[in-house]
Amino acid sequence: MKKTLHMVAVLMVLGFISGFSLVRMEEYAAPRIEAHRREAVEASIYAIFPKGKSYKVLELGGREIFEVFGSSRSPIGYAFTGKGKGYQDDIVVMIGLYPALTRLAGIEILRSVETPGLGGEIVKPFFKNQFQNLSASEPIRYIVGRAPASDSEIQAITGATVTSRSLVRILNGEIEAVAKLLRQK
């Protein structure tokens, strides 16, 4: 009995000390982590809209849409995040649309753990810059083996067709959903 009590007491004291120090650590880290997350989101918005100077958060249909402003008072575009299955895990992407909602301003990959050297190449300019000024009025298509012929086509990455297809699927779904919300506004 005495032994059991001793065991319980030691573990309780250890757990208490551990919990206490973790709370202190969390208090120190949480605001910094939140600030970094916000910075990453902001950086991606301004990477898509280099002329952007400020943004306003719109809450539409339960999702956050960033209305981006330049030097004038009318918005120069909308940015929003999209998320979906990639080849290995979820891909999170920031998508930019021009105000008319018919053309993409560009995309920025916020999170991806695709195969390095293959699917991982989606974060590189040569791939993501293909989305700049792409038509958004019809679904985006990815193509293999020839140069894009229309302005709603992008070239898939060799050896990473699954990643290219997933990304295009995420974009098409999210663009349609958000454009609908913005038109209803």
Place this chain on the structure above:
Amino acid sequence: MIKQLYQDWIKGIWRNNPVFVQLLGMCPTLAVTTSLINGIAMGCATCFVLVASSLMVSVIRRLIPGEVRIAGFTIIIATFVTVAELFLAANFPLLSKTLGPYVPLIIVNCIILGRAEAFASKHSPIRALADSFGMGVGFTLSLVLLGSIRELFATGGIIGTRILPASFENWVVMIMPAGAFLTLGFLIGLFNMIESKLKSHKVTMSQGHMTQVKNS
């Protein structure tokens, strides 16, 4: 005393190297060593947890009843790992993003529980400190070695500086899991080769000494 501490420290770097000799902690070793920076970060995080938890275990080794020692060690280790994880996320967001789930996985890294159980729970805090610091440095050096070799062949350079000639075609395989196994295999082979050379050298030396003694 100093000699003892030095022995405790140095064995983790060569004779008992956690990666190349004990083959412990293979999961982070193989998974995160895609680049030099990742290797350094993972090595340092593990080293911090190893030293802090070994020290703590050694200090309270007489207070913990034997029946619950593993549970006690795990609480201590998990606490330090969470501290390291939060610290990385708060100060090095990019690094913590690339290391991803492997930082929390330090909790189950067998080097740490292994050193707590095999050494820290039986020796004084100062010796536990020397032992765990040696193991931590040995682990970090191994990860740095693996990470830089893989990064060199996969990208042709290290931290963005091109080292290999431009005609070198990058070996993408080196950055993938297969490259980790290949590199680790070759390094363990190299380690064993050097070790056996050293051993045979020592044997011939002592034999030479013996014959000399006989002759005289």
